Amino acid sequence: MKTLIVYFSWSNNTKNLVEKLNEEFNFDVIRIERKIPYSKDYNTCAYVEAKDEIEKHIYPEIKQLEINPHNYDRILLFFPIWWYTFPMPIGTFVKQLKGFTGEVIVFANSYTNDPKYMINSMHDLKSIDDKINFKQGLFNESTERHIEFLKQI
Numbered sequence: 001m002k003t004l005i006v007y008f009s010w011s012n013n014t015k016n017l018v019e020k021l022n023e024e025f026n027f028d029v030i031r032i033e034r035k036i037p038y039s040k041d042y043n044t045c046a047y048v049e050a051k052d053e054i055e056k057h058i059y060p061e062i063k064q065l066e067i068n069p070h071n072y073d074r075i076l077l078f079f080p081i082w083w084y085t086f087p088m089p090i091g092t093f094v095k096q097l098k099g100f101t102g103e104v105i106v107f108a109n110s111y112t113n114d115p116k117y118m119i120n121s122m123h124d125l126k127s128i129d130d131k132i133n134f135k136q137g138l139f140n141e142s143t144e145r146h147i148e149f150l151k152q153i
């Protein structure tokens with residue numbers, strides 16, 4: 001089974017998690033990046049850019065992916081919660097996945113541990129493309145728990 005990790009990260013918590021757990025697996029990895037990067041200033045990023053995109057359902061352009069995800073059987077999709085769901089560049093990526101026949105396992109992390117965030121994310125992902133086989137992975141779990149989980153699937 002060919003597995004690809006795809007992640008988005010702004011302040012690098014998700015990046016650090018992915019890099020740490022992938023010391024164990026060495027899966028191919030790609031990072032999703034907005035073509036016009038978000039501001040480095042939290043207030044501008046959170047309260048202006050990200051909020052606006054989420055409220056207005058804007059899917060921002062992302063940089064061209066260096067790897068074709070369609071060549072994989074399974075995608076492990078990692079992101080931080082932004083405004084109770086996934087950051088909109090994840091939505092842009094999912095639109096590009098149209099026709100993907102493998103499974104996409106979803107991993108999210110956030111500041112507060114509200115289980116609704118994962119429920120929202122799964123719902124919103126499926127509403128972009130209900131033909132893609134999204135599966136719930138882990139929400140706000142440790143690196144060790146991710147490693148255990150990935151060894152079992």
Ligand SMILES: Cc1cc2nc3c(=O)[nH]c(=O)nc-3n(C[C@H](O)[C@H](O)[C@H](O)COP(=O)(O)O)c2cc1C
Nearest residue numbers: 009010011012013014046080082083084110111112
């Ligand atoms: C734009 C933005 C929106 C966020 N919205 C939420 C939220 O709704 N709930 C929450 O618990 N944390 C929220 N956070 C916090 C992040 O989910 C959390 O810090 C995450 O670990 C950041 O991951 P990263 O370092 O990979 O970007 C938000 C952070 C940003 C920058």
